[in-house]
Amino acid sequence: MLSEVAFWGLAALAVAGGVMVFRFDSMARATFALLTSLLCVGGEVLLLGLDYLGIVIVLMMTIEMAIMAVFMIMYMMNPAGLTPMTMMHNKQGATAICAAAFVLLAAGILSTPWPARRGKPPTDATMDLGMSLMGPQMLTMMTLGMALFATIVATVVLATRRGRYDRLGDSLRAPSTDDPIRGGVGR
Amino acid sequence: MNLELFLLLATALFCIGLFGALTQQSVVMLMMGLELMLGGVIVAAAAAWHYIAPAAAEGQVLVVLAVTAMALEMAIGFAVVTALFRSREIDMTDMAAELKE
Amino acid sequence: MQQRRRTTAADVALTRLGVVLLPVAALLAAAVVPLGFRSVSDLADGIVWFNAMEALAWAAVWLAGWGPNSTLALIGGYRFLAQGLAYELPHMLAITTAALGAESLRVGEVVDTQAGLWFAVWMPVAFAIYLLSAMAMAFWGPFDQPAGRDVAGGAAAELSGVDRIVFLGGRWLLLTVAAAFSVPLFLGGGNGPLLPPWLWTVLKTVAVLAFLVWIRRKVPTLRMDRYMEVAWVVLTPLAILQALVVALVVLVR
Numbered sequence: 001m002l003s004e005v006a007f008w009g010l011a012a013l014a015v016a017g018g019v020m021v022f023r024f025d026s027m028a029r030a031t032f033a034l035l036t037s038l039l040c041v042g043g044e045v046l047l048l049g050l051d052y053l054g055i056v057i058v059l060m061m062t063i064e065m066a067i068m069a070v071f072m073i074m075y076m077m078n079p080a081g082l083t084p085m086t087m088m089h090n091k092q093g094a095t096a097i098c099a100a101a102f103v104l105l106a107a108g109i110l111s112t113p114w115p116a117r118r119g120k121p122p123t124d125a126t127m128d129l130g131m132s133l134m135g136p137q138m139l140t141m142m143t144l145g146m147a148l149f150a151t152i153v154a155t156v157v158l159a160t161r162r163g164r165y166d167r168l169g170d171s172l173r174a175p176s177t178d179d180p181i182r183g184g185v186g187r
Numbered sequence: 188m189n190l191e192l193f194l195l196l197a198t199a200l201f202c203i204g205l206f207g208a209l210t211q212q213s214v215v216m217l218m219m220g221l222e223l224m225l226g227g228v229i230v231a232a233a234a235a236w237h238y239i240a241p242a243a244a245e246g247q248v249l250v251v252l253a254v255t256a257m258a259l260e261m262a263i264g265f266a267v268v269t270a271l272f273r274s275r276e277i278d279m280t281d282m283a284a285e286l287k288e
Numbered sequence: 289m290q291q292r293r294r295t296t297a298a299d300v301a302l303t304r305l306g307v308v309l310l311p312v313a314a315l316l317a318a319a320v321v322p323l324g325f326r327s328v329s330d331l332a333d334g335i336v337w338f339n340a341m342e343a344l345a346w347a348a349v350w351l352a353g354w355g356p357n358s359t360l361a362l363i364g365g366y367r368f369l370a371q372g373l374a375y376e377l378p379h380m381l382a383i384t385t386a387a388l389g390a391e392s393l394r395v396g397e398v399v400d401t402q403a404g405l406w407f408a409v410w411m412p413v414a415f416a417i418y419l420l421s422a423m424a425m426a427f428w429g430p431f432d433q434p435a436g437r438d439v440a441g442g443a444a445a446e447l448s449g450v451d452r453i454v455f456l457g458g459r460w461l462l463l464t465v466a467a468a469f470s471v472p473l474f475l476g477g478g479n480g481p482l483l484p485p486w487l488w489t490v491l492k493t494v495a496v497l498a499f500l501v502w503i504r505r506k507v508p509t510l511r512m513d514r515y516m517e518v519a520w521v522v523l524t525p526l527a528i529l530q531a532l533v534v535a536l537v538v539l540v541r
Contacts, residue, residue, distance in 0.1 A: 003188065004188060007188050007192070011192075011196045014196065014200060014226075015196070015199050015200065015203065018199075018200055018203040018204065018223050018226075019203060021203075021207065021219055021220075021223065022203075022206065022207045022210070022211070022216070022220075026299060028299065028302055028351075028354050029299070029302065030216070030219065031219070032302070032305075032347070032351070034219050034222060034223065035347065037200070037223065037226065038222065038223075038226050041200070041226040041229055041230055044193070044196070044230050044233070045229065045230070045233045045250065048193070048233045048234060048236070048237040049237055049241075050233055050236070050237075050247060050250065051331070051332055051333050052332075052333045052336060052393070053233070053247060053250050053251070053254075055333050055336045055337050055340050056254065056336060056340075057229065057254060058340045059336065059339055059340035059343050060254060060257075060258065062340070062343045062344055062346060062347055063343050063346055063372070063376070064257070064258065064261055065347065066346040066347050066350055066369055066372070067261075067265075067369065067373075068215075068218075068219075068261065069350060069354075070366065070369060071215055071265050071268065072215050072216075075213070075214075075215055075268055075272060076213060076215065076216075080297070080299070080357065082297055087211065087212045087213050087216065088210040088211060088212060089210060089212055090209065090210060091210055093209070094205075094206050094209035094210045095206065097205070097209060098202045098203075098205050098206040098209070099202075101201075101202050101205060102198055102199065102202040105198040105201070105202075106195060106198055109191055109194045109195060109198065110191060114190050114191075114238070114239065115239055117238055117239060117240075117241065118239065118240050118242065119240060119241055119242025119243070120241060120242060121237070121241035121242070122241070122242065124332070125247065126332065126333060126393065128244045128247070129244050129247040129248070129251070131244070132244030132245070132247070132248060133244075133248065133251070137244070137245075137248050140248055140252065144251070144252070144255050147255070147259060148255065148258070148259065151258075151259045151262050151263060152262075154263060154266065155262045155263060155265070155266035156266075158263075158266035158267060158269065158270040159265070159266045159269040159270060161273060181513055183513070183514060183516075183517035184510075184511075184513070184514030184515055184516070184517040184518040185517050185518060185521055185522060
C-alpha cells in the first residue's frame, strides 16, 4: 500500500518535473526541475529494492545538476528567464514523433507477454552487484573505466585553451610554468 | 505495481526527453533532454531486474552502465559546448550546423 | 513589523528552497549517525546515504546564492560549487576507506569493527582528509569563502530574518552532523570503557567539534582555487594510497 502510494507520487513528480524542464523560462528552474525528475527516478529505483544504486543516483544527479546549472547560466542568452523567449525548432514534428513513439512503445509494453519472475532477489543486492562487476562482468567494468578515463582526457583537451607550449615556452624549457592562476602546491 | 507500470513510466520519461532533444536549439538544453531519456532507461533496467530476473545481477549492471553514460554525456557535452563557444561564440545547434559549410 | 529584505527580480521560490534544503540535508544525513549504538535508521548503505544527503548542500547553497538576483550572493554560490569539486573527491575516498576497513557500508558494522582499534589510529590520512572536508562541506573556518566577508556574506548576503537564521543554522547543523559522523567512522562510535555508549558518542562529537571550532581561529581562509589543486594533486593520491594500505590489511587479516 505504502509503496503503491510512493510509486504513483514519485512517478507523477518525475513526469511533471520532466515536462517543466522544457517549459520554465529560467534556466536555474529548468535545471532543478530536471534534478527533481531524476531524484524521483532514484526514488523509483530504491522502491524496486536496489538501495545502493538508488542512493548513488541521488548522489550523482545532485552533483551533476549543480554543475549543469553553472553551464546553463554560462551559455544561455536568457539564464534567468526575465525576458521570455522561445528557443525551440520543429515543435510540431517533434510532438508527432514523440507521441507516435510513446504510443508504439506503450502498445509494445502492454501487448508483450512478459516472462514470469525467475529466481528471488538476493538478500544483499549491493553485494551481488559488486561480485558481478568484479567477477563475470569485469570486462564491462574495465570498459566503463577506460571510457571514463578517455572522457577525462577528451574533455580537458576540448575545454582548455592553453597547451604545454603556452605554459612552458616554445622549447618547453621554461624553469617554471606560466599559469594565469598559480594553484596551491607552490608553483 | 507491476512491470508494465514501471515500463510505462520509463517510456513517458524517455519520450519527454526525446521531445526536448528534438526541439531545443540550445546545446545545453538538448543535453537535458538526453539526461531525461537516460533516466527512463534507468527505470526500465531497474524494473526489468526486479520483475524478470532478480537473481541475476545483469539488470543492476545495466543501471550502472546507464548512469555512467549519463556522466560521460554530460562531461563531453559541456566540453564540446565550451570548445564551440570559444571558437565561434555559438551555443545553438542550428548555428553549429553551419560549421560543415 | 519588519519585512524580509527583497531584491529586484528575485527568484523567491528557489531562494526559499535553497535555504530550507540546507538544514533538511543535514537532518537527513544525521539519520544514519548512531548515538551510542543506535541510529534513527541503520541503512545497509548508510555511508553512501550520508554522502548523498550531504551533497544536497551543493544544490542548497547554490540556490540560496542564485535566488536573490544579487552579484555577491551569486559569487558565494559559485564559490561553494568550486569548493565542492575540490573537497568531494578526497572526501568520498576517505569515507570509502572506512567502509573498506569494516568491509561493509552499514554504519553499525563500521562501529562494531572498531571495538578494539579505532580507524583513526590506522587510517590517519583518511581521518585528516575527512576533517578537512567536514569543514569544507559546512563552508566553515578556513573554507568559509562561499560566505566570506570579502563578498559581504556571500551566499547569505541577501538573506534576512527567518531565511537567514534557517540558512546559517543549517550550516551549523551540517558542521555538527559532519563532526558527529566522524565518530562512528573513525573514532570507534560508542565504544569506550566505563561510561555508557551514548555519553561516549556525545563526548567524542564535542571533542571533534571543539577541534573544528578551535582551528577556525588558527588557520587563515583558504582560496578554493588553491585548495582545488592541493585536493586533486596531493590529497586524492594520498587518499588512494591510504585505501590501498587498508585494502591490503583487510586482505591479510
